[in-house]
Amino acid sequence: MELFRFEKLRPYQSQIINDIRTAISSGRSIIVSAPTGVGKTDAALSAALSVALESNRDIFFLTPKISQHKIAIDVLRGINQKFGLDVKFSDIVGKRNLCTNPDTNGIESESFYKECEKLVKNGKCPYYSAFKNLSGELPEEIIEASNRGHNALFDRCFKYGICAYEANAQIAKYSKVVIADYAHVLNPSIYNSFIRKIAHKLEGSIVIWDEAHNIIDLASRYSSTAISTSAIQNAEKELSKIGSNVDLGYLRFAIEKLAKSKLANIDEAFVEKEDMPLEIRENTGEIEKVLMEKGLEYIEKTKAKHTSLMHIAKFLELWGYSGESFVRIISKSGKRIVLSMVSLYPENIVKVFNEAHANIFMSATLNPLSMYKELFNLTDADAKQYGAPFPKSNKAIFIDGSITTKYESRSILEYKKIAQRISEIKASIPGNIAVFFPSFDVLNSTMRYLSNASVFVQRRSMGSIETERVLEDFRKSSDSMLLGVMGGSLSEGIDYPGNLLKGIVIVGVPLSKPSLETRARINYYDKRFNGKGLEYAYIAPAVVKGIQAAGRAIRSETDKAVIVFMDKRYKWRAYYNTIQGADVYSGDDYISKIREFWSRAQISVMPK
Ligand code: SF4
Numbered sequence: 001m002e003l004f005r006f007e008k009l010r011p012y013q014s015q016i017i018n019d020i021r022t023a024i025s026s027g028r029s030i031i032v033s034a035p036t037g038v039g040k041t042d043a044a045l046s047a048a049l050s051v052a053l054e055s056n057r058d059i060f061f062l063t064p065k066i067s068q069h070k071i072a073i074d075v076l077r078g079i080n081q082k083f084g085l086d087v088k089f090s091d092i093v094g095k096r097n098l099c100t101n102p103d104t105n106g107i108e109s110e111s112f113y114k115e116c117e118k119l120v121k122n123g124k125c126p127y128y129s130a131f132k133n134l135s136g137e138l139p140e141e142i143i144e145a146s147n148r149g150h151n152a153l154f155d156r157c158f159k160y161g162i163c164a165y166e167a168n169a170q171i172a173k174y175s176k177v178v179i180a181d182y183a184h185v186l187n188p189s190i191y192n193s194f195i196r197k198i199a200h201k202l203e204g205s206i207v208i209w210d211e212a213h214n215i216i217d218l219a220s221r222y223s224s225t226a227i228s229t230s231a232i233q234n235a236e237k238e239l240s241k242i243g244s245n246v247d248l249g250y251l252r253f254a255i256e257k258l259a260k261s262k263l264a265n266i267d268e269a270f271v272e273k274e275d276m277p278l279e280i281r282e283n284t285g286e287i288e289k290v291l292m293e294k295g296l297e298y299i300e301k302t303k304a305k306h307t308s309l310m311h312i313a314k315f316l317e318l319w320g321y322s323g324e325s326f327v328r329i330i331s332k333s334g335k336r337i338v339l340s341m342v343s344l345y346p347e348n349i350v351k352v353f354n355e356a357h358a359n360i361f362m363s364a365t366l367n368p369l370s371m372y373k374e375l376f377n378l379t380d381a382d383a384k385q386y387g388a389p390f391p392k393s394n395k396a397i398f399i400d401g402s403i404t405t406k407y408e409s410r411s412i413l414e415y416k417k418i419a420q421r422i423s424e425i426k427a428s429i430p431g432n433i434a435v436f437f438p439s440f441d442v443l444n445s446t447m448r449y450l451s452n453a454s455v456f457v458q459r460r461s462m463g464s465i466e467t468e469r470v471l472e473d474f475r476k477s478s479d480s481m482l483l484g485v486m487g488g489s490l491s492e493g494i495d496y497p498g499n500l501l502k503g504i505v506i507v508g509v510p511l512s513k514p515s516l517e518t519r520a521r522i523n524y525y526d527k528r529f530n531g532k533g534l535e536y537a538y539i540a541p542a543v544v545k546g547i548q549a550a551g552r553a554i555r556s557e558t559d560k561a562v563i564v565f566m567d568k569r570y571k572w573r574a575y576y577n578t579i580q581g582a583d584v585y586s587g588d589d590y591i592s593k594i595r596e597f598w599s600r601a602q603i604s605v606m607p608k
């Protein structure tokens with residue numbers, strides 16, 4: 001039986017469902033690269049659920065962001081409703097998001113977990129005690145709310161005065177489908193406790209990786225860490241506030257001494273594990289324990305939401321890690337010295353992928369497929385590319401080869417030229433456009449020369465709430481410009497429904513800074529992937545960000561939009577090959593072509 005919630009399948013959906021079924025029924029993983037709008041989540045969950053029910057398996061649906069859980073919830077609710085099923089699922093988010101205790105839930109990162117652990121151990125969290133008093137009998141109202149996602153569950157649990165995290169974990173124990181974040185499975189410091197808590201196993205399960213182009217980058221970040229001399233100074237202040245005589249000066253002194261010897265005429269250098277003084281390395285366990293205790297004391301005494309003490313403790317723990325895929329770097333910026341432990345390639349993903357019965361990797365940007373097979377170490381996996389579901393004529397793509405944002409070509413003149421071109425493009429498009437830059441530096445340098453009045457801007461310092469506010473205001477507008485960066489929250493994993501964007505300009509290629517870390521990653525990939533370091537570790541991640549940002553405009557069959565890739569490098573084969581789904585025009589007179597596109601598009605939507 002095909003468990004599909006809608007009456008009609010979209011183009012390619014039936015093929016995707018069949019391909020996924022064929023692969024996962026035989027225990028093979030599959031890489032699905034299909035453009036936005038195909039309905040990948042519906043297709044993947046439909047196929048996975050059919051196989052999971054037939055062969056008694058569990059499903060993990062994993063996403064890089066919490067906001068992407070909703071679509072999976074909608075699909076599963078739709079299937080249950082249409083087929084009269086009762087497939088249980090749970091929407092798992094980080095513990096802090098589901099902590100109902102108002103005294104604790106504002107505390108940040110590691111400090112929060114330690115505080116929660118202590119309260120539970122000492123029987124001091126009334127919400128945990130109330131949950132335990134239920135003896136596993138959750139009120140029906142809470143179970144029902146969990147079907148609407150974690151926010152609804154939180155509200156109900158708050159009303160009942162019980163810990164929403166514990167309630168959710170209990171629901172997860174008997175769920176067929178666990179919807180969670182990448183971090184739950186790919187962050188080594190979360191994985192074991194998460195799996196234990198929800199009483200599921202990856203082994204034998206079907207794992208769906210949504211927006212799978214993010215896996216390598218995010219998993220590498222979960223295994224990387226850094227401390228700065230300012231963080232140590234903050235930790236010293238925290239110690240003095242609680243009247244502690246624990247001395248951290250030796251750590252700061254050791255890092256400053258290391259910087260002096262390594263950074264005489266340069267800003268960054270590789271260091272070794274052994275460059276940390278022996279007294280620190282030999283006593284890491286003891287130092288870590290003391291810093292954790294003092295961090296907890298600081299939080300409790302001062303009611304602070306954050307402590308640098310625990311962050312330093314965590315850093316020291318990771319410093320001892322070994323392996324070719326890690327490098328240690330010391331760098332300076334002004335007086336600030338940073339010591340980093342960087343994961344170049346997340347080795348743990350290989351184990352995670354192999355444990356699962358089968359993995360389904362899906363995204364609009366998994367090109368070239370062969371590269372992802374290699375990156376995921378799954379050379380036997382099936383890999384399929386599907387076409388665009390919407391008419392080609394709804395989109396016009398242009399490459400402006402007269403522009404570049406290459407580091408050595410950046411100048412006021414170039415920024416003025418970019419701004420002028422953006423203004424011309426805006427003037428040729430009847431509606432909102434979004435412009436995505438490779439970095440905040442290029443965005444800010446260009447913005448001052450833009451002549452258009454109505455501009456909404458993403459700032460480097462913005463948190464998610466402020467960014468959402470900018471978006472909300474922009475959504476009310478019909479003739480404005482949204483400025484953001486590629487790889488940011490406005491250019492990936494976000495929808496602009498109702499043809500809100502009539503044009504997207506991609507300014508430059510968001511390549512990583514040519515830093516020691518970048519070079520180390522390229523070298524490591526060169527060794528691991530047969531000389532393909534530059535392509536896999538440097539060019540591909542940048543192109544993916546550009547293509548992801550460009551994909552924000554067309555989200556339905558009736559949406560029409562112009563996409564301009566503004567950088568001559570997009571004409572190079574490595575970049576050009578990945579721009580697909582429509583004809584690409586790269587002539588100098590493209591502004592007139594944009595006008596032509598819009599006059600044709602407007603005629604086609606005029607009432608007859
Ligand atoms: S037990 Fe639950 S409610 Fe209590 S502090 Fe921990 S997460 Fe929060």
